[in-house]
Amino acid sequence: MIALTYDLHIHSCLSPCGDADMTPANIIGMSALKGLSVVALTDHNTSRNCGPFMKMADEYGVIAIPGMEVTTAEEVHVVCLFPDLYAALDFDRFIYSHLIKVANRPDIFGQQLLYGPDDTVIGEEPFLLINSTDLSFDSLQPFVEERSGVMIPAHIDKTANSLLSNLGFIPPDSRFTCAEVKDMSRLHQLRREHPYLEKCRIISDSDAHYLEQINEPLLSFQAESRRVPDILKALTPGL
Secondary structure, three states: OEEEEEEEEEOOOOOOOOOOOOOHHHHHHHHHHHOOOEEEEOOEOOOOOHHHHHHHHHHHOOEEEEEEEEEOOOOOEEEEEOOOHHHHHHHHHHHHHHEOOOEOOHHHHOOOEEEOOOOOEEEEOOEOOOOOEOOOHHHHHHHHHOOOOEEEEOOOOOOOOOHHHHOOOOOOOOOOOEEEOOOHHHHHHHHHHOHHHHHOEEEOOOOEOOHHHOOOOOOEEEEOOOOHHHHHHHOOOOO
């Protein structure tokens, strides 16, 4: 087993709320500078900047996981991580077909910039990616699992766009085994209030929208190897 420092919830400038400096190359460069072992790109309802992100990671020796932060019909945010780019982009096409289409207003919400492998802008997404999909929280997990992915309810201790704030409870038929918190000091209280979390691996990510927000290498978990499938397996105890 090896210890891996991590940040598994990072937004690029394809998310309209992401800073313009959050290019795939800059994210990987900052992650390498901070000494992180593994990072994931999780833009709102899209994985289309994951290709250049993973290419840059290979050059810097950082482990890169392709992912997405899905917004459900209840406006619950869910981090979804995948074993490879093919699975992530297949999921991207599926989610895009369920995104409620509203034209983006860059002057209000920000640009949504698509990047190529040389870290240059190749296009812009016209529909607002921070909008909801028409998929419920309960319905999402099978579609993630079909692509060998992992579903992680995001920042469950936040007062907006989280499973606990928006639904008020953990659905009794839930099957997720990993959850994300923003503040690890609240973990004992959360587990006391929601016993379901006792069986979950709990991680804490930055949800970075600016380079300086990316995690410092303070938290880690154990995995069998540096291979992405082994890392996803480490995030899902009991599966």
